[in-house]
Amino acid sequence: MTHVKLDHLSKRFGPVVAVDDLGLVVEPGEMMALLGPSGCGKTTTLRMIAGLIEPTSGDVLFDGRSMLAVPTERRGAVMVFQKHLLFPTMTVAGNVGFGLRMQRVPKAEIDRRVAEMLELVRLPGVGNRRAHELSGGQQQRIALARALIVRPRVLLLDEPLANLDANLRIEMRELIRTVRMETGITSIFVTHDQEEAVMLADRVALMFSGTLQQFGRPAEFYERPRSVEIARFFRNPNTIDGVRSGSRVTTAAGEFVIDPARAELAEGPVRITIRPEDIEIVGPANGAVNRVPATVLSNIYMGTRRELIVSLAGAEWHLQAPVDAAFGEGETVTLGFAPEKIWLLKPDADGRETGVQ
Numbered sequence: 001m002t003h004v005k006l007d008h009l010s011k012r013f014g015p016v017v018a019v020d021d022l023g024l025v026v027e028p029g030e031m032m033a034l035l036g037p038s039g040c041g042k043t044t045t046l047r048m049i050a051g052l053i054e055p056t057s058g059d060v061l062f063d064g065r066s067m068l069a070v071p072t073e074r075r076g077a078v079m080v081f082q083k084h085l086l087f088p089t090m091t092v093a094g095n096v097g098f099g100l101r102m103q104r105v106p107k108a109e110i111d112r113r114v115a116e117m118l119e120l121v122r123l124p125g126v127g128n129r130r131a132h133e134l135s136g137g138q139q140q141r142i143a144l145a146r147a148l149i150v151r152p153r154v155l156l157l158d159e160p161l162a163n164l165d166a167n168l169r170i171e172m173r174e175l176i177r178t179v180r181m182e183t184g185i186t187s188i189f190v191t192h193d194q195e196e197a198v199m200l201a202d203r204v205a206l207m208f209s210g211t212l213q214q215f216g217r218p219a220e221f222y223e224r225p226r227s228v229e230i231a232r233f234f235r236n237p238n239t240i241d242g243v244r245s246g247s248r249v250t251t252a253a254g255e256f257v258i259d260p261a262r263a264e265l266a267e268g269p270v271r272i273t274i275r276p277e278d279i280e281i282v283g284p285a286n287g288a289v290n291r292v293p294a295t296v297l298s299n300i301y302m303g304t305r306r307e308l309i310v311s312l313a314g315a316e317w318h319l320q321a322p323v324d325a326a327f328g329e330g331e332t333v334t335l336g337f338a339p340e341k342i343w344l345l346k347p348d349a350d351g352r353e354t355g356v357q
């Protein structure tokens with residue numbers, strides 16, 4: 001299993017800084033997601049790891065050894081592209097065994113390993129079919145088998161679940177999980193979808209505009225986002241400014257009691273946030289702490305729950321409600337915030353958010 005380190009990695013395309021001083025470590029056997037909006041530098045990073053793009057500065061190290069002078073085919077990193085790029089008229093077995101034929105591996109061994117790989121991607125018995133006869137989802141599995149057959153040190157996946165319908169996404173996600181468990185391979189994948197990142201990855205590297213914003217376990221992005229932008233990217237638009245004094249924060253919507261164990265910020269100006277799924281709809285405040293009235297702006301039916309958009313001290317907040325919650329537009333609801341669910345963000349001097357730690 002291979003340890004991957006990106007060390008002050010940067011890439012410029014003329015005036016465009018695609019990747020800016022990126023530093024992170026992927027532990028042996030770990031699966032890491034490179035997550036971020038379109039154009040943030042994810043694919044450029046993946047391609048630098050694969051050796052398809054040369055960095056402007058910085059280094060890519062596998063097990064402590066610089067890969068900069070090592071050509072793509074010798075790095076032991078294989079990339080599975082979003083478009084599967086199979087040879088359409090070649091048989092499936094021919095496609096899967098392609099890398100081994102290039103290495104002049106004896107035919108009997110190729111046949112054995114192809115069968116093994118088709119078993120691994122849950123497509124035994126399709127070896128003699130032509131690649132173009134398979135469905136998109138099946139072709140994606142074959143592309144994965146073709147990458148894995150050469151026993152790479154590092155597996156690089158470009159948007160592995162994109163272009164798949166909902167059922168196939170679940171199937172492919174489970175397959176990637178199984179493959180990882182069975183091969184233990186260090187894997188890095190690119191996605192712009194935060195759900196895909198948290199479903200598959202052990203750790204997530206979130207990038208905005210070429211810069212690493214936060215790197216950690218999936219839950220940390222929900223529980224401890226380091227900036228308002230990060231909270232928003234993880235579908236939490238709820239924030240309100242306040243001033244912290246001990247375990248209390250005074251805001252335009254009233255006073256909140258917070259859990260000091262979760263408050264990493266010093267006294268003074270802060271910004272409170274709480275995730276939509278952590279907000280409760282409670283009975284009238286009657287002087288109880290952390291109960292705030294809000295006006296319903298819309299109540300959207302989502303099948304298994306409802307999404308309420310409310311106005312709280314002039315800002316739009318989102319929360320979830322049971323499917324039978326019948327609150328109408330303009331109605332007042334009382335929101336309840338458990339102190340241990342409140343997280344504090346730091347608004348910086350020029351109004352941009354810089355994060356907590």
Ligand code: ATP
Pocket residue numbers: 013016017018036037038039040041042043044045192
């Ligand atoms: P997407 O999700 O849309 O693929 P991304 O996060 O993978 O986006 P990159 O493809 O890495 O982003 O691009 C990062 C930035 O670098 C973008 O501004 C892009 O326009 C620019 N860029 C990428 N490749 C080149 C290139 N070959 N020449 C010039 N600019 C490039």
